Amino acid sequence: xxxxxxxxxxxxxxxxxxxxxxxxxxxxxxxxxxxxxxxxxxxxxxxxxxxxxxxxxxxxxxxxxxxxxxxxxxxxxxxxxxxxxxxxxxxxxxxxxxxxxxxxxxxxxxxxxxxxxxxxxxxxxxxxxxxxxxxxxxxxxxxxxxxxxxxxxxxxxxxxxxxxxxxxxxxxxxxxxxxxxxxxxxxxxxxxxxxxxxxxxxxxxxxxxxxxxxxxxxxxxxxxxxxxxxxxxxxxxx
Amino acid sequence: xxxxxxxxxxxxxxxxxxxxxxxxxxxxxxxxxxxxxxxxxxxxxxxxxxxxxxxxxxxxxxxxxxxxxxxxxxxxxxxxxxxxxxxxxxxxxxxxxxxxxxxxxxxxxxxxxxxxxxxxxxxxxxxxxxxxxxxxxxxxxxxxxxxxxxxxxxxxxxxxxxxxxxxxxxxxxxxxxxxxxxxxxxxxxxxxxxxxxxxxxxxxxxxxxxxxxxxxxxxxxxxxxxxxxxxxxxxxxxxxxxxxxxxxxxxxxxxxxxxxxxxxxxxxxxxxxxxxxxxxxxxxxxxxxxxxxxxxxxxxxxxxxxxxxxxxxxxxxxxxxxxxxxxxxxxxxxxxxxxxxxxxxxxxxxxxxxxxxxxxxxxxxxxxxxxxxxxxxxxxxxxxxxxxxx
Numbered sequence: 001x002x003x004x005x006x007x008x009x010x011x012x013x014x015x016x017x018x019x020x021x022x023x024x025x026x027x028x029x030x031x032x033x034x035x036x037x038x039x040x041x042x043x044x045x046x047x048x049x050x051x052x053x054x055x056x057x058x059x060x061x062x063x064x065x066x067x068x069x070x071x072x073x074x075x076x077x078x079x080x081x082x083x084x085x086x087x088x089x090x091x092x093x094x095x096x097x098x099x100x101x102x103x104x105x106x107x108x109x110x111x112x113x114x115x116x117x118x119x120x121x122x123x124x125x126x127x128x129x130x131x132x133x134x135x136x137x138x139x140x141x142x143x144x145x146x147x148x149x150x151x152x153x154x155x156x157x158x159x160x161x162x163x164x165x166x167x168x169x170x171x172x173x174x175x176x177x178x179x180x181x182x183x184x185x186x187x188x189x190x191x192x193x194x195x196x197x198x199x200x201x202x203x204x205x206x207x208x209x210x211x212x213x214x215x216x217x218x219x220x221x222x223x224x225x226x227x228x229x230x231x232x233x234x235x236x237x238x
Numbered sequence: 239x240x241x242x243x244x245x246x247x248x249x250x251x252x253x254x255x256x257x258x259x260x261x262x263x264x265x266x267x268x269x270x271x272x273x274x275x276x277x278x279x280x281x282x283x284x285x286x287x288x289x290x291x292x293x294x295x296x297x298x299x300x301x302x303x304x305x306x307x308x309x310x311x312x313x314x315x316x317x318x319x320x321x322x323x324x325x326x327x328x329x330x331x332x333x334x335x336x337x338x339x340x341x342x343x344x345x346x347x348x349x350x351x352x353x354x355x356x357x358x359x360x361x362x363x364x365x366x367x368x369x370x371x372x373x374x375x376x377x378x379x380x381x382x383x384x385x386x387x388x389x390x391x392x393x394x395x396x397x398x399x400x401x402x403x404x405x406x407x408x409x410x411x412x413x414x415x416x417x418x419x420x421x422x423x424x425x426x427x428x429x430x431x432x433x434x435x436x437x438x439x440x441x442x443x444x445x446x447x448x449x450x451x452x453x454x455x456x457x458x459x460x461x462x463x464x465x466x467x468x469x470x471x472x473x474x475x476x477x478x479x480x481x482x483x484x485x486x487x488x489x490x491x492x493x494x495x496x497x498x499x500x501x502x503x504x505x506x507x508x509x510x511x512x513x514x515x516x517x518x519x520x521x522x523x524x525x526x527x528x529x530x531x532x533x534x535x536x537x538x539x540x541x542x543x544x545x546x547x548x549x550x551x552x553x554x555x556x557x558x559x560x561x562x563x564x565x566x567x568x569x570x571x572x573x574x575x576x577x578x579x580x581x582x583x584x585x586x587x588x589x590x591x592x593x594x595x596x597x598x599x600x601x602x603x604x605x606x607x608x609x610x611x612x613x614x615x616x617x618x619x620x621x622x623x624x625x626x627x628x
Contacts, residue, residue: 084332168332202350209344213328214310215262217347217384219362219372222256224243224293 003048004059004069010045017041057186075179077197080172081204085211087141087161087169093211094159095143103206105199118145122153125194130180154178171207173200240628241295241378242607247285248615250296250608258374258382263310266386268322272399273300273376275607275614275624276407277433278549281503282366283611287551289351289369298324298364299406300376301399304390311386320390322383323576324407326362326373329388340573345384346371360573377607379628391580394588400595400625401587404434409594410579412438412499415547417579418570419495421446428452428484428493428537429470430530432460434597434623435547436499440468441592443497452487454480454533459599459620467596484537492539500530501548528554535562546571597623604628 005013020038024030044050053059059069083090093099097110097118104122111119113133121131132151137144146156157175164170177196179186189195209216226234241255258267276299281287301321307314314320326346327339334342342361346352349359351369362384365375374381383389393402412435419427427443429436432455440451453464456476464470473483484493534544535558544567562569586592599622602610610624 082332084330084335166332198350205349208331212330213264213344213385215264217345217362217371218261219347220368220374221261221382222239222241222258222374223291223295224241224245224251224253224255226291226293230291230293 004053004061005045005048005050006060006064008064009060010048013041013045015045017043017045075177075196077175077177077200078172079197079200079204080170081201081208082164082168082170083208083211084168087163087171090169090171090207090211091141091143091161094161094207095138103210104203105206117148124180125189125192128180153180171204173204175200239379240604241374242297242604242626243292244282244290244294244296245292248283248612250283250611252605252607255295255378258380260306260308261382262384263308264385264387265308266304266311266314266383266390267306268300268302268320268376268381268383268390269305270300270302270376270379270381270628271319272302272403273297273378273604273626273628274403274406274408275299275377275610275626277435278366278501279611280615281501281549281551283615284503286503287367287369289367291368291372294365294367294372295374295378296365297375297377297381298366299403299408300364300381301393301403301406302381304386305380307386313387314390314392318390318392319395321393321402321405321580322364322376322381322390323410323580324364324366325573325576326364326371326384327388327577328385334388337575337578339388339575339577341575348372363573377604377626377628379604388577391584393584397587398595400598400601401593402584403625404438404594404597405576405580405583405587407574407576408434408597409438409583409592410576411435411547411574412440413442413579413583414574415439415497415499415545416442416446416448418545419443419446419448419497419543420568421448421495423447424449425494426450426452426488426491427495427497428454428534429464429497429499430454430534431499431501431548432457432464432470432472433499436497437463437468437597437622438594439497439499439547440464440470443495444469445586445592452484452493457617460617460622463597463622480533481537488539492537493542494539495543495545496534496538498530498534498544498546498548501546502550502552503527528557532556532558535559535567538562538565538567540565541567543568543570547574598625600624602626 017038020034024032024035057069058066060066100110101107106123108121113119116135117133118136119133123129130152132147132153134145134147142158142160144158147154155177160172162170239257240252242250243253244250304314304316304318325340327334327342328344331343340361345362346359348368352359362371362373364373416439425448427448429440432453443451451470453470453472454475455461456474461472464472538544599620604626607626613619613621614624
């Protein structure tokens with residue numbers, strides 16, 4: 001964990017903590033809850049790191065008051081999959097943008113505006129719609145994109161396709177983005193089990209399924225009578 | 239159609255459910271003519287395998303007649319009589335290309351779940367929990383078979399259902415367990431568990447050239463089958479100290495290979511380890527009872543192989559890995575690569591070198607499946623293997 005407390009807040013934390021510990025000792029309750037809380041505050045101040053701030057993705061260190069931490073605004077995801085096809089095949093499949101909505105969960109449409117620009121529309125978790133225009137560049141074994149200013153989703157990244165000596169290829173996505181909605185949205189996504197990292201991983205798995213077998217696996221049908229809980233979970237998942 | 243559905247611990251029912259449909263181009267629909275209850279179905283029945291949901295159709299050993307095929311299945315036609323491997327394999331990913339079809343990358347739609355638990359996901363399985371894909375099983379009148387251009391194998395009309403049904407799982411499983419032992423001339427192989435998989439492992443070990451096979455169980459009719467049908471010697475673990483007995487019978491060397499055909503719900507006569515496991519499992523502090531595996535490792539001779547066709551699911555406690563290390567043992571584990579062994583075993587059956595139907599003790603209609611589960615679990619009425627006719 002990196003430091004996330006401003007100097008004034010560190011001093012406040014140490015002062016308050018010391019008072020709590022001293023008070024507890026005076027009352028001969030050196031191991032009571034007040035003393036433990038005080039010790040934790042002293043530790044928090046001395047280290048300059050607050051675990052609660054870290055979990056919430058906020059910091060008082062950068063601006064002197066409580067704000068979203070910069071590490072929370074800019075995020076990077078790296079995800080990779082091995083596909084038992086030549087890199088060239090996978091590259092060609094990916095750059096044929098019409099193929100992508102079947103692979104990427106929530107991707108509604110991709111439109112080619114001209115050689116450089118493409119228009120994307122995507123339904124995020126909870127049905128929130130995002131639209132952006134991206135500039136695409138490609139080299140022999142990689143594709144890159146960067147969203148233009150004014151995008152609903154500020155994102156850039158690269159996909160690399162590398163042939164393996166053992167056969168097949170590795171596809172690696174490196175994506176930078178600003179989490180729309182900030183840390184609150186991050187936390188909500190985590191609770192829903194739909195972190196961006198998990199989503200990309202599943203997208204790449206679908207890419208592998210389609211390129212290796214021509215279809216996506218489906219289970220779960222038919223079945224006997226399901227419980228209400230099971231049906232509710234299925235609804236949430238879909 | 240009618241199908242056997244799981245509703246909780248020791249609660250399975252035959253219900254009316256929707257007919258399966260072709261969902262993908264490479265699917266086929268099979269009208270099931272014969273299906274069996276597997277020893278591993280008892281783990282589901284006992285509720286020790288996670289991610290089973292109420293309403294799931296069980297059954298992964300089945301065969302029948304093709305009644306519908308998707309456009310991506312040129313190899314099958316309506317009316318073909320086929321036996322279906324219980325592991326679902328795409329035939330195209332790297333594991334499949336290497337013949338490791340139970341490790342298929344593409345057949346488990348819920349791969350993220352085992353990935354979290356195990357690091358990677360194996361193939362999807364029929365009727366074996368959502369962790370393995372949530373596929374509807376074959377203890378039903380009809381079943382949908384994905385990747386039907388790779389999976390189902392046609393069987394000749396000259397062979398009966400009872401002779402070829404076990405090609406779906408337990409015969410290849412027993413065979414792979416024996417093959418994993420790298421048997422050489424003069425080898426002695428000990429097999430824990432004289433259930434159907436154990437019996438097929440014994441038979442296969444003999445076919446692969448073992449000099450002697452020693453069966454360990456406590457159910458009299460199973461030990462009798464091991465002797466009569468597989469030519470094995472036997473040890474009843476209720477009556478003898480297994481480790482002492484094996485040592486004595488192998489000139490102190492220990493068996494060259496040990497096969498654990500028991501898995502995570504081992505029963506054992508009052509040893510400390512067995513009691514420890516039972517108590518921990520009762521309080522959900524342990525996922526597996528592994529007395530058979532402990533004995534197999536401790537009994538195995540130096541430089542030998544411990545081969546494990548028995549199913550394990552969790553994080554195991556008190557595994558004598560120190561003994562395995564000290565004795566330079568090789569451990570071979572895993573779900574069966576059915577597709578790899580099936581054609582070879584079918585040939586053996588056609589040639590008359592092998593007739594796996596000897597394990598069958600009960601043939602009942604599908605509607606009696608709930609009673610049959612109970613009977614199989616209790617090993618009542620001499621039950622070794624139940625075949626269901628939908």
